[in-house]
Amino acid sequence: MDYITEASRTILPLASTNQQVVALAEFVADKMGGPIERDKLHEFSWELHITEIKFDLKCNVVPIGKISKGTFYHRALLFKVLAERIGIGCTLVRGEYNRAWNEVKLVEEAPPGIPAVLIPPQVFIVDLMYQPGYLMKEGTAEADRYRRI
Template identity: 40%
Template sequence: MKHIFKKLHIGSNHESSPNRTSNETSTSASTPPPPSCSSDHRASGTGNSPASPPSTSPSPASTVQPLAFGNRTDYFESEEDFQVQLALAISASNSEFRDGAEKDQIRAATLLSLGGNNRIDVDREKGEGKVEDLSKYYWEYNVLDYGERVMDGFYDVFCTSSAVQGKMPSLMDLETNAGDSGFEAVIVNRKLDPALEELMQIAQCIALDWPATDVTILVQQLAELVTGHMGGPVKDANLILAKWMERSTELRTSIQTSVLPIGSINIGLSRHRALLFKVLADTIKLPCRLVKGSHYTGIEDDAVNIIKLEDERL
C-alpha cells in the first residue's frame, strides 16, 4: 500500500493548529489514535510528532505561547477519514495500474493485502473457459491465491524475446506454432502427462504418511519431491539456466511445439518448480499461494510459494 501513498502523496503529519495551547497539545498526545488495519502505513505516512509534556512548575496563563507547527491539514483525525482517503487512493490509482506489468503486480498485491474480493473468481466453476481465465490472470498479475486450484489445461506463458511482449497468446496458437514464436509455455495436464500423474500419486502417498498437523514436514517432503524431479538443489543459478536452455531446445524439437508438459521438465528453473509445487499442493489440499515476478521476488523470472498455516505463513 505504501506504493499508492507514495504515488499520490497521501498522508501528512499529525500537526496541531496554530491556535492550540500547550495544554491542548498534551491532551491530544496522551490519547492513543484509533486502531487501524493499516496502522503501520499510517505511522509512516502521518509522522508522529511528539508533543512536549506539560511543565511541572506552574506558569501564568498569559505567558503560554501557541505552538506553531505546520500549515498542512491533518487528513487522518479519525478512523473514518483514514478509510475514506485509503479508498480514494485505491480508486484513483486503478487506471494507472493498467500501464505496465509491474503496476499490475502492485495492484494485485494491494488487493491481496486488503483481503479484497474484487479479484476474479476463476476457481468456483469448472470448464475450459475458466481454466483459460486462470491462465490469463496469472499472466497479467503473477499471482495464484490459496483458493485458486490449478486444473488440467492451465498453462504458464513465458516470453523468450523482449520483442513479443504484450498480449498473452492462446494455447491453440502456441500449439500450432512449431517454430520460435518468442513464447514458451508450460502446461498442466495429467491426462496427457504420465510423469505428472505419477508425481501427483506420490504426493498423495506423502500426505497419507504425514498427518495434517505436521504441515512443516509435509511441505519439506513436497519440496524434496519437486527438487528431485527438476534437477536437484540449485547451487549455481547460471549453470542451471544453461542446462535448462539446452533441455528446453531438446523438448521443443522432439515434440514440435513450444508447449511443454510440466512433467517432462527434469531440469527446472524457479518458475517451473514453484508451479509444480502449487499443483502438488492443490492435489493434497494444502493451501498454497504462487507468486512470480520482480515485485514479489526481486527478480523478474523467479517464482515462490507461500504456504498458509493456522497462525503464520511459511
C-alpha cells in the same frame, strides 16, 4: 499423474502440514534437477533442456511432468499443482526475471500451555532451489533475497 500418485502415497501420511510442505518441496526439487548452489545457478543449463523438449514435441507447450531440469518458475508451478492435488493450501507468486515462488500459511509450534488454535498462521516462502524444504518467514531478509536476483 505419476507425480500426483507418488506425492499422495508418500506425503499425505505425514503427521503435520509443516512436514508435508517440506517433503513436497524436497520431492519437487528432486524431480527438477535437485538442489542448486546459489553461486552456481548460472551454470544450471535449464534453457537447453526446455528447448530440446519443445523440439521433440514440435510444440511450445511443455507438459510440466516432462521437465527434469527446472528453475524457480518450473519448480514453483509443479509445487502449486501437486500441493493443490493433495490438499495443501499455497499460493504461486510470480516475480520478475522468471522468478516465482510459493507461499504457505503455517502455524508455528505453540509454546507449552498455549493451545495451537490461538496462534495465527504465518506466511512462509518455500525454498525449492537452494535448500529444498527450507521455510523462510515472510518479510525476512532471506525471504527477500530468495525472491530477487
